[in-house]
Amino acid sequence: MARTDAFNHAHHVVPKKIYYTIFGLLMFCTLLTVQIAFMDLGPFNTIAALVIATFKATIVVLFFMHVKYSTRLTWAVVLGSVFWLGILITLTMADYLTRAWRTFG
Amino acid sequence: MPEVVHDLHGHAVPGLAHHFDNLEQQREATTLGMWVFLVTEVLFFGGLFVVYAVYRNWYPEAFAAASHELDVMLGGINTAVLITSSLTMALAVHAAQTGKRNLVMLFLIATMVLGGVFLGIKSVEYYHKFVEHHIPGPQFEFAEKELARHAQLFFSLYFLMTGLHALHMVIGFGIMLWMLWWTYRGTITNEYYSPIEISGLYWHFVDIVWIYLFPLLYLLGRHGAH
Numbered sequence: 017m018a019r020t021d022a023f024n025h026a027h028h029v030v031p032k033k034i035y036y037t038i039f040g041l042l043m044f045c046t047l048l049t050v051q052i053a054f055m056d057l058g059p060f061n062t063i064a065a066l067v068i069a070t071f072k073a074t075i076v077v078l079f080f081m082h083v084k085y086s087t088r089l090t091w092a093v094v095l096g097s098v099f100w101l102g103i104l105i106t107l108t109m110a111d112y113l114t115r116a117w118r119t120f121g
Numbered sequence: 122m123p124e125v126v127h128d129l130h131g132h133a134v135p136g137l138a139h140h141f142d143n144l145e146q147q148r149e150a151t152t153l154g155m156w157v158f159l160v161t162e163v164l165f166f167g168g169l170f171v172v173y174a175v176y177r178n179w180y181p182e183a184f185a186a187a188s189h190e191l192d193v194m195l196g197g198i199n200t201a202v203l204i205t206s207s208l209t210m211a212l213a214v215h216a217a218q219t220g221k222r223n224l225v226m227l228f229l230i231a232t233m234v235l236g237g238v239f240l241g242i243k244s245v246e247y248y249h250k251f252v253e254h255h256i257p258g259p260q261f262e263f264a265e266k267e268l269a270r271h272a273q274l275f276f277s278l279y280f281l282m283t284g285l286h287a288l289h290m291v292i293g294f295g296i297m298l299w300m301l302w303w304t305y306r307g308t309i310t311n312e313y314y315s316p317i318e319i320s321g322l323y324w325h326f327v328d329i330v331w332i333y334l335f336p337l338l339y340l341l342g343r344h345g346a347h
Contacts, residue, residue: 053340
């Protein structure tokens with residue numbers, strides 16, 4: 017067991033430069049998502065919006081929320097939330113999106 | 122103030138609660154507990170996003186037309202305000218970790234001010250919707266009559282989702298006030314900064330919800346016929 021006094025002071029301080037970089041990226045992505053929304057890309061408008069939003073959410077979780085520097089247990093909990101959200105979305109959509117198919121008449 | 126706890130080597134560690142071996146373990150437990158709470162929040166908001174996805178899929182024209190009624194400029198400014206508040210929150214955590222008490226208070230206040238600006242802009246938007254009769258109910262009016270029924274669904278979801286988000290902002294504002302008090306009275310130190318850290322986790326989570334709400338509610342009807 018690594019029960020040393022050093023553990024009382026060992027914590028990861030994320031450099032401020034990383035916070036500023038993430039902030040810049042988030043602002044850039046916001047402008048990008050607005051720009052893309054005004055172009056007609058058909059179904060890709062929604063896909064682009066969701067991809068950009070998910071990228072933004074991911075960098076917030078990894079850097080602002082320090083998950084990149086966290087324990088594996090924290091990673092498991094965070095990925096668990098995504099997994100269960102995935103179940104919620106997939107099973108619901110498997111019903112609603114397929115109702116119009118009328119395969120069996 | 123509780124009695125000062127000593128670690129296993131007999132060193133006094135003021136920020137340590139007696140049931141933890143060391144500060145590292147204490148911090149990990151705190152962070153993990155907060156994340157477990159945030160998982161429930163992800164699924165809480167997730168349910169609403171699924172409802173939105175189902176109805177948008179069923180009534181795409183009405184949703185696009187109703188979305189077009191929202192103010193992209195105000196929504197966009199609010200997105201920038203919230204992202205900036207996440208930056209000041211992250212900097213507050215950084216200041217807490219490095220033991221800069223005054224900076225912690227400054228950044229907490231900055232975060233609260235930005236949160237207040239967000240809620241102010243949000244209430245201006247709500248007011249516009251009220252004047253335009255876009256509040257779902259008997260007084261609801263919509264220019265394209267044939268879409269009105271389903272446009273109401275969009276606005277119901279708009280008010281439910283942004284309202285729930287705004288409620289989280291108000292709670293976050295209260296938490297920041299609480300943390301400001303704790304920092305002021307000296308509870309927060311570079312050893313015991315977990316309260317600031319997990320308040321930050323909450324604040325960033327609320328930011329993430331908005332990161333999805335903005336494009337899904339404000340931007341979906343911007344191109345094409347409308």
